[in-house]
Amino acid sequence: MIVSALICICIILACAFIITLIKVLLMKKAAIEIFEEMEEKLKNDTNTLITVSTSDKSMRKLAQKLNEQLKELRKRRHYFMQGDAELKEAVTNISHDIRTPLTAICGYLELLEGEEMSKKAIRYLEIIKSRTEILENLTEELFQYSMITTGEEDMEREEVVINSVLEESIAAFYTVLTEVNISPHIKITEKRIVRKLSPSALSRIFSNLINNAVKYSDGDLEIILSEKGEIVFSNTASGLNYMQVSKLFERFYTVEDMQKSTGLGLSIVKKLVEQMDGSIMAEYNDEKLIISVYFPES
Known part of the structure; x- marks a missing residue:
């Protein structure tokens, strides 16, 4: 049982x-x-x-x-x-x-x-x-x-040599940079960096980034194009802080003393970079504003 x-x-x-x-x-x-x-x-x-x-x-x-x-x-x-x-x-x-x-x-x-x-x-x-x-x-x-x-x-793409577009953009801003006493330190690789992009959009990206340096720089500007194709714009910007830099790509955001700006310059840059499948980021280290742009190979 x-x-x-x-x-x-x-x-x-x-x-x-x-x-x-x-x-x-x-x-x-x-x-x-x-x-x-x-x-x-x-x-x-x-x-x-x-x-x-x-x-x-x-x-x-x-x-x-x-x-x-x-x-x-x-x-x-x-x-x-x-x-x-x-x-x-x-x-x-x-x-x-x-x-x-x-x-x-x-x-x-x-x-x-x-x-x-x-x-x-x-x-x-x-x-x-x-x-x-x-x-x-x-x-x-x-x-x-x-x-x-x-x-x-218009975002029609074609084979673009980034080196040439960057050099042309820097040359176009030479007078403006001179007027604000900025002598840019430029490092552009001899290797041809070719990507399928919109030439006019890429030119606008570089122009807006250089113009941004003119607004915020304490008097220096370094522009680097590496062999990997990364474009880096860096300058001393003691007037900025980490929180301001984190908002630079937001539309209509302006730093308080920039009364002549709509706050759209870097927002336009971000939109154009993303529309061409690229990436962009901003960092702030030791009073240095560093903006990096990268377009992957097709």
Whole structure:
């Protein structure tokens, strides 16, 4: 009797163990299904919901709750994307509308320069012209940013020798650098670094980075193009700090004393680099601002 009872207990325990094990395995399978489907839903913009093959109430309730959160997430994502698109369109329209009267103003200012005026009038005219040029540059920067972010910028790629484009960009800024007493230290590898890029976009990237150095440098600038194809711009920038540098690529972010900037120069650089499958990063070490750009080989 005792032996029979023990055997029955063992059988019951074995059955219970097997049932529990099967239930655990089924729940594990359901958890994996939920995880994989959640990952797929977040990765792809789809309206489908999470489904599970298990009949377990707890796992189905979990899937239901996640589906509710997915619906809310999609709603918020759609709202954000719509608002972002409207903002970009508004910036494009505003910058375009401002460009037309600005061009006319600049034309009339040039005509006024040929007229006979008093010294005071000439001084006022110079101030107006200076402020108009600043406004014109800011408007152009806004327009270019909106063109890039809306995908209207021509990004046709071709085989480009990065060495040549970098040298041309540095030469174009030679006068500007001289005016602010910056003598750049340049190291460009003799090896031809060829990548499939947009020449105009690459030129704009280099121009904006050099212009950034003009704004923030304490008087030095080092530009390096390595054999691996990495382009590094570094300069002493004691007026910056780590937090400011971490935000340099954010759109409309400006350092407090840079009142002549929209904060879009480096944001444009980041957009263009990423659109051409490259990478960019900024570091701040020992009062040195270091910006590195890299385009992988095709």
